Amino acid sequence: MTLDVGAHLRAVRQMYGLSQRELAKRAGVTNGLISLIEQNRVSPSISSLKRVLDGVPMALADFFTLDLAQKPQVFFPKAELPNIGAGRVALHLVGGSLAKRSMAILHEFYAPGADTGEEMLTHDGEEGGVVVRGRIELSVGGETRSLSAGDGYYFRSNLPHRFRNVSREECEIVSASAPPTF
Amino acid sequence: MTLDVGAHLRAVRQMYGLSQRELAKRAGVTNGLISLIEQNRVSPSISSLKRVLDGVPMALADFFTLDLAQKPQVFFPKAELPNIGAGRVALHLVGGSLAKRSMAILHEFYAPGADTGEEMLTHDGEEGGVVVRGRIELSVGGETRSLSAGDGYYFRSNLPHRFRNVSREECEIVSASAPPTF
DNA sequence: GGATAGCGTTTAATATATTAGACACCATGA
DNA sequence: TCATGGTGTCTAATATATTAAACGCTATCC
Structure with missing residues (x-):
């Protein structure tokens, strides 16, 4: 408008x-x-x-x-993950929508102090995920947030981004990338 | 490109x-x-x-x-509907992706010869559906197709569109509109 | 203080988008 | 055959986008 x-x-x-x-x-x-x-x-x-x-x-x-889409949502707190499951199966959908294309699901483990490198990552496609265990510091497009178990994220991969584990515990993440190149 | x-x-x-x-x-x-x-x-x-x-x-x-999206797919033949279900439940997804917003699901019945009026419909949002029984003639953006049981459709509602039942049998359709105004 | 280097802004000159109106073409009908 | 009304295209005049170079500002450093 x-x-x-x-x-x-x-x-x-x-x-x-x-x-x-x-x-x-x-x-x-x-x-x-x-x-x-x-x-x-x-x-x-x-x-x-x-x-x-x-x-x-x-x-x-x-x-x-x-x-x-005034503000494309990037961070999805645990409480805001919608459950799209049925019956005895609970499916918490991250990103508010299914991707149009096939995705690559990743199970990631960050040792204490580990990160994805000094320079920001930038590549095509989209990616999202959920923190399973521990704590991770995620920077996307100039905004930084600390995510803990149950929190999710979703963003376009051409935004400069970086993962850093600043805690003393290992961090476990389940993520998805589309298209399946990263 | x-x-x-x-x-x-x-x-x-x-x-x-x-x-x-x-x-x-x-x-x-x-x-x-x-x-x-x-x-x-x-x-x-x-x-x-x-x-x-x-x-x-x-x-x-x-x-x-x-x-x-060079050619935004409008018609989805029965054989091309992806199954996103799990276990003993088969979920055939129409439109290739879930809508970002909530939708209004409609179960429509067209009597023989019935249609949506002489002039084309045009309104905001998106709509899609599946023919359950019978046969329907659908025109969207100048293109016309005859859909029968099992076939699906999905398009942006600002494209001029019209439904016509040209057969001698009643036609049954399950459709969805987003946002839920039609 | 003075110099340097960064920032975003402004202005006159130039390149380009846009207008108004004509043109050529193809129908249809008197 | 000659209008009439519909296409889409082109050209000179005009409005506007874009450039190149300056300006004022705020830091930082010697």
Whole structure:
């Protein structure tokens, strides 16, 4: 409804921790243009907006669908996991919806102090999971949360992300990636 | 990948049975502009493309997501319905994915010759269903198919659509609408 | 204090999108 | 045959997006 392209681009850019000049350099446009777009003083052409988003990188479709689904939920507290099971089987659905494509389910174990590396991970697809045992610190798109047993997560893998076990206990996670490459 | 805005706009426009001048009139732009856009001789500004799509009407997000999911599957033959059940329960999933929001499930009965009216239906949300008994003729976005018992359907409700029972038997359908308004 | 380097903003010049109106084409009907 | 009304396309004039380079600001460091 709003179509506030400017504010939206600014939010996306800051979410990825980029300055106007950094993004402009990656996208092959000038920093001034990004400034004007973010102030809604111009309405960028499709080709320009595409070039800008390629610098993030982010698809045009994602940019606009992000407008509709105001805040794509990333963290799912234990109490909010819906049960889609039937009869004597309880199925707690993480992510609010089934993925369109096949997924790769992972059972992960993080030793005390272990993490996924210094630099943030960024790749195509989506991923989500549940903490089974222990405690994990998860950073996604600039936001960091500490998750404990029963908590879940779900996000698009092109958001910079990182897992860190800052506790003294091993952490166990069941996760899923789609498509099954990670 | 392609980002063929021109060809895509043309397909959308023709899908709704509009001429360049008709669409231009509704959108408040000139027919020449639509011609140039469809030939990819200009890259429209976001504001212009939004005005054009408002004339359809179609949201920007839908326009671009339609680019990715090359052909949003509308018809799901019986043999292609995936079974997501477990154990002795067979759950054939229609639409390839669960809806993000709650749905309204409908059990519909069409008497011989009955239909949903002369003019096409158009409203927000999504809808899908399964033919339980009999035969129904379904038109969606200019495409018409005859569905019989076991076949399914799923489409965005802003595509013009219409149900017609052209047989001599009653037709029974189980359908779902999201959000639960129809 | 002065220099450097980062940030986002602004402005005049330039490139491009958009308009208004004409054009060519293909039907249908008097 | 000559209108009439419908397509989609093209071109000169105009509005707007985009660039390049400057500006003001806030840190940090010597």
